[in-house]
Amino acid sequence: MIEIDIREKVGFNPDILLMLEDESVIQGALSDIMAQARAKWLKLAGERLHSTQQAYLQGTNGVGGLGAARVYKRTASLSLTGVFPNMLENGASAFDMHEGMLGSGKAKVSKDGNRYRAIPMRQQTPGTVGVGGGKPMDRAYAGHPMGEKAAAKLGRKIHKKSMELGRPGETIPNSDGKKYGKYGERLKAGLAPILRAHEDKVTIGGVERVRTPHATDIFAGMHHGTRKNHGQHQTFRIISDAEPDKWLHPGLPGVHIADDVQRHIEKHVENALLLRLGLDLK
Numbered sequence: 001m002i003e004i005d006i007r008e009k010v011g012f013n014p015d016i017l018l019m020l021e022d023e024s025v026i027q028g029a030l031s032d033i034m035a036q037a038r039a040k041w042l043k044l045a046g047e048r049l050h051s052t053q054q055a056y057l058q059g060t061n062g063v064g065g066l067g068a069a070r071v072y073k074r075t076a077s078l079s080l081t082g083v084f085p086n087m088l089e090n091g092a093s094a095f096d097m098h099e100g101m102l103g104s105g106k107a108k109v110s111k112d113g114n115r116y117r118a119i120p121m122r123q124q125t126p127g128t129v130g131v132g133g134g135k136p137m138d139r140a141y142a143g144h145p146m147g148e149k150a151a152a153k154l155g156r157k158i159h160k161k162s163m164e165l166g167r168p169g170e171t172i173p174n175s176d177g178k179k180y181g182k183y184g185e186r187l188k189a190g191l192a193p194i195l196r197a198h199e200d201k202v203t204i205g206g207v208e209r210v211r212t213p214h215a216t217d218i219f220a221g222m223h224h225g226t227r228k229n230h231g232q233h234q235t236f237r238i239i240s241d242a243e244p245d246k247w248l249h250p251g252l253p254g255v256h257i258a259d260d261v262q263r264h265i266e267k268h269v270e271n272a273l274l275l276r277l278g279l280d281l282k
Helices: 014-019 023-048 053-058 083-090 098-102 148-163 257-266 269-281
Strands: 002-005 070-072 075-078 115-123 200-204 207-211 233-240
Touching: 002 023, 002 257, 023 053, 023 070, 023 075, 023 257, 023 269, 053 083, 098 115, 098 233
Parallel strands: none
Antiparallel strands: 002 075, 070 075, 115 233, 200 207
């Protein structure tokens, strides 16, 4: 959260001290400052976040995100709420994703009593900014075994193959009239290297745990929408209690945007107040 208290920011400028008697001017100045703060926050989020930008600004499952500014008498605040948005903001140590993913009420239970859930993974079109969830196919992932140029070339190749996939309801070639099912044709595995091919270790709650390697590449099983040249490029991955050594997140570094926004707006408080005073004196 960022917060501004006019009484702490007036310095010794006599024009501003006189203005403190006019509540309407103060609240107008605070509204101006908070508008600047929100614009700055959105700009920095666009620069520092990509696939998680939407979750950061709008929250998850309709909860959290960057709220509206609140102005009250001589103070104003702007808050980021929600667990995941604040993990992205402040950073987080390694964590187990099972409870968050399987405890939301969307999980099913297998005959063995294990909770499981299919998680959609969106893969965005090459050249896009990736704000709606998912990373563009031509952008290298952290730890990607190939460089940026090679990743971009591969992403364009994957996108081309995805656009050629059969859609739901279309006839499967050489199949005696059989048609593709609900998600259409799926992209075969092996077109890209496995992102994390070796096990590693993370510490969660003071306990060292081994993360098993990825079973396949990130594009394996991808399908594309319901109509030709429409829809999202998407894969599904299963999270289950039966595999406790998968879905262990190594942690988040934090983008720390709030501190930068706080420093930015504190530089403009007196100017905003003087501007409001000048407008009122005309």
